Amino acid sequence: xKRRPLPQVILAGLxxxxxxxFPAFSADVNDLLFEGADLHFRGRVDEAIxxxxxxxxxxxxxxxxxxxxxxxxxxxxxxDEAFVEFSRVVEIDYRNTYAHLWLGYLYLQKNDxxxxxxxxxxxxxxxxxxxxxxYFIGTIYxxxxxxxxxxxxxxxxxxxxxxxxxxxxxxxxxFSSLDMVNNALLEYxxxxxxxxxxxxxxxxxxxxxxxxxKKDEAIAQWRKVMEVNPKDRDAPxxxxxxxxxxxxxxxxxxxxxxxxxxxKKMLSVQPGNKAAVYYLKKYE
Numbered sequence: 001x002k003r004r005p006l007p008q009v010i011l012a013g014l015x016x017x018x019x020x021x022f023p024a025f026s027a028d029v030n031d032l033l034f035e036g037a038d039l040h041f042r043g044r045v046d047e048a049i050x051x052x053x054x055x056x057x058x059x060x061x062x063x064x065x066x067x068x069x070x071x072x073x074x075x076x077x078x079x080d081e082a083f084v085e086f087s088r089v090v091e092i093d094y095r096n097t098y099a100h101l102w103l104g105y106l107y108l109q110k111n112d113x114x115x116x117x118x119x120x121x122x123x124x125x126x127x128x129x130x131x132x133x134x135y136f137i138g139t140i141y142x143x144x145x146x147x148x149x150x151x152x153x154x155x156x157x158x159x160x161x162x163x164x165x166x167x168x169x170x171x172x173x174x175f176s177s178l179d180m181v182n183n184a185l186l187e188y189x190x191x192x193x194x195x196x197x198x199x200x201x202x203x204x205x206x207x208x209x210x211x212x213x214k215k216d217e218a219i220a221q222w223r224k225v226m227e228v229n230p231k232d233r234d235a236p237x238x239x240x241x242x243x244x245x246x247x248x249x250x251x252x253x254x255x256x257x258x259x260x261x262x263x264k265k266m267l268s269v270q271p272g273n274k275a276a277v278y279y280l281k282k283y284e
Contacts, residue, residue: 029059036068045072063089067098079106097127104136113140131161135170142174150174165195172204181208199225203234210242218242226269240270247279260284 036051052069056062070085083106089099100123107116117140123133138153154171161167172187185208191201202225210218219242225235247262260283266276 029055029062032058033062033065033068036065040068040072045075048072049076061092063092063096063099066092067096067102070099070102074102074106079109082106095126097123097130097133100126101130101132104133108136108140113143116140129160131157131164131167134160135164135167138167138174139170142170142177145177147174147177151178163194165191165198165201168194169198169201172201176204176208181211184208197228199229199232199235202228203232203238206235206238215242215246236269240266240273240276243269244273244275251279251283256283 032051032055036048036055039045039048039051049069049072052065052072055065056069059065066085066089070082070089073079073082073085083103086099086102086106089096090103100119104116104119104123107113107119117137120133120136120140123130124137127133134153134157138150138157141147141150141153151171151174154167154174157164157167158171168187168191172184172191175181175184175187185205188201188205188208191198192205195201202221206218206221206225209215209221219239222235222238222242225232226239243262243266247259247266250256250262251259260280263276263279263283266273267280270276
C-alpha cells in the first residue's frame with residue numbers, strides 16, 4: 001500500500017519538536033558546517049577539514065559535510081580519502097550528482113577511463129542536463145580517438161552550459177581532428193570570447209588562420225599570446241616556424257636581405273634558435 005506524504009504543517013511541527021528536543025546538537029552541527037565553509041573559502045584547508053570531521057562525529061549521515069570533506073581531501077591530493085567520502089555520500093543518497101561527478105574525476109585521476117566513463121554516464125541518467133558529465137564523456141571519446149562521438153557529447157555539454165570556455169575548446173579540437181576547419185575556428189573564437197586568456201585556443205586559431213593564407217592575422221594572434229602569457233612556449237615556437245619558412249622562401253627567390261630580416265625575427269622570439277643563428281652567420 002502506497003503511503004501518502006505527511007501534510008506540510010505536520011512536517012513543520014515534527015521538525016520543530018526535534019529541534020526543541022535536541023537544540024544543542026542542531027546548533028553545534030550547523031555552527032561547525034558554517035565555520036568549515038568559511039575556513040574553506042579563506043583557504044585554510046586543514047582547519048576546515050577539522051571542522052567538517054567534527055560535524056560528522058555529531059552527524060555521521062550529513063551529506064554536505066562528507067562532500068566538503070571529500071573536496072578538501074582532493075585539494076590536499078589525499079585522493080583515497082576523498083574517494084571514501086564521496087562513496088559514503090552515494091550510499092546515503094544515490095541521487096547526489098555532486099558526489100558521482102567527483103567519483104568520476106577520481107577514476108580519471110587513477111587513469112581508469114572505463115570506470116570514469118561509466119560514472120559520468122550514471123550522472124546523466126540522474127541529471128540529463130548535466131553539462132560537466134557530457135563534457136567529460138566527450139573528452140574521454142577524444143582521448144579514445146573517436147571524434148564523432150566526442151563532438152556529439154561536447155555539443156550536448158555546450159548546449160547545457162554555453163558559457164563554459166573549455167567545452168568550446170574541446171569541441172574545437174574534435175572538429176579539427178575531422179578537418180572541419182570552419183567549425184573548429186568558430187569554437188576556438190567562442191572560447192577566446194569567453195576567456196580572453198585561453199592561450200591554447202589562441203595558438204590553435206593562429207594555425208587555422210595561417211593555413212588559410214592569413215599570415216598576418218596568424219602572426220598577430222601568436223604575438224597576442226606572448227603578451228597574455230610571456231611564459232607560453234607554443235607561441236614563440238609557432239612564430240619561429242613561420243618566420244623561418246618565410247625567410248627560406250624569400251632566400252629561394254633571391255631576396256636574401258629580406259630573408260635576413262625574418263631570421264632576425266626568429267631570434268627575437270626564440271633566442272638561440274640554431275637555424276636562425278646558422279643562416280644569419282652565413283648570409284648577414
